Amino acid sequence: MKIYCNLKSFFFALILFISFFFNNYLLAEMPAEKNAKEILGKVKSTYNNLQTYKDSGIVNLDNTLKIDHLENDKQEFKTYYIKPDLFLFRWVNYSNMISTKTLKPVTRQDFNTILADGNNVFGFYTYKQEPLAELTNEPSIREAIVYSLGLTYGSCGAIPSLVFEDLNKSLDPITDLVDPILSIDENIEGKKCFHIVGRHPVSGNELHLWIERDDYLIRKIKKILKNGIVEITYKDIFVNIDIPIDIFSMSICIENDP
Numbered sequence: 001m002k003i004y005c006n007l008k009s010f011f012f013a014l015i016l017f018i019s020f021f022f023n024n025y026l027l028a029e030m031p032a033e034k035n036a037k038e039i040l041g042k043v044k045s046t047y048n049n050l051q052t053y054k055d056s057g058i059v060n061l062d063n064t065l066k067i068d069h070l071e072n073d074k075q076e077f078k079t080y081y082i083k084p085d086l087f088l089f090r091w092v093n094y095s096n097m098i099s100t101k102t103l104k105p106v107t108r109q110d111f112n113t114i115l116a117d118g119n120n121v122f123g124f125y126t127y128k129q130e131p132l133a134e135l136t137n138e139p140s141i142r143e144a145i146v147y148s149l150g151l152t153y154g155s156c157g158a159i160p161s162l163v164f165e166d167l168n169k170s171l172d173p174i175t176d177l178v179d180p181i182l183s184i185d186e187n188i189e190g191k192k193c194f195h196i197v198g199r200h201p202v203s204g205n206e207l208h209l210w211i212e213r214d215d216y217l218i219r220k221i222k223k224i225l226k227n228g229i230v231e232i233t234y235k236d237i238f239v240n241i242d243i244p245i246d247i248f249s250m251s252i253c254i255e256n257d258p
Helices: 002-048 063-068 141-148 250-255
Strands: 052-059 072-082 086-097 105-117 119-123 134-138 176-181 185-190 191-199 207-210 218-225 228-239
Touching: 002 191, 072 105, 086 134, 086 141, 105 141, 105 228, 119 218, 134 141, 134 218, 191 218
Parallel strands: none
Antiparallel strands: 052 072, 052 228, 072 086, 086 105, 105 119, 119 134, 176 191, 185 191, 191 207, 207 218, 218 228
């Protein structure tokens, strides 16, 4: 009888301990998830209300992705946007290769552009195996971006999916993370940032976002893919400033680096 009572007391105490631990776990996790969703909502609202936007940035790849994507060592990009329909995304691929003339290592730069001038959408693409670039008329900004998602490792779609209302659903905004959790704050490019971890709403891949605490602008994106890791870092971000309209000209884009 004494053993039975002791076992009964033991199991009762165990149940209380598990209940206490579980309740505290929920209290710890629920606010983090709630805060993450609130922050992502503010990010979406911030970008949707921008009148102009300008940035520069860099895409870094791990060794696996460098091999899979024509040995691109890195990629640099610039974004320009004036509400409602002026958009320019310019990116440069840097590839290490052997010159066919000198047989010495050289770095090749391939310039590419997506441009919406308010009336038409253009794409200007260069490829490692082609001596000349290809200028194309695109049916829409969405079509141009979707075509270039793989070429830019997704960097061309992140900002447009937030500033263009009609692209929000079709481009799967990165703010629509599944099961987002607020992690430890970090400094990115000298800016104190929220760090949110979740999964992409379509691919299910793990996705990390670093969002500046002061203005809710995205400073860094990290994608954990099956075949490697992509990191997109945004620098020199300016919002609601005057941007010269003549930047949105394909002839200027081809001849100059805006």
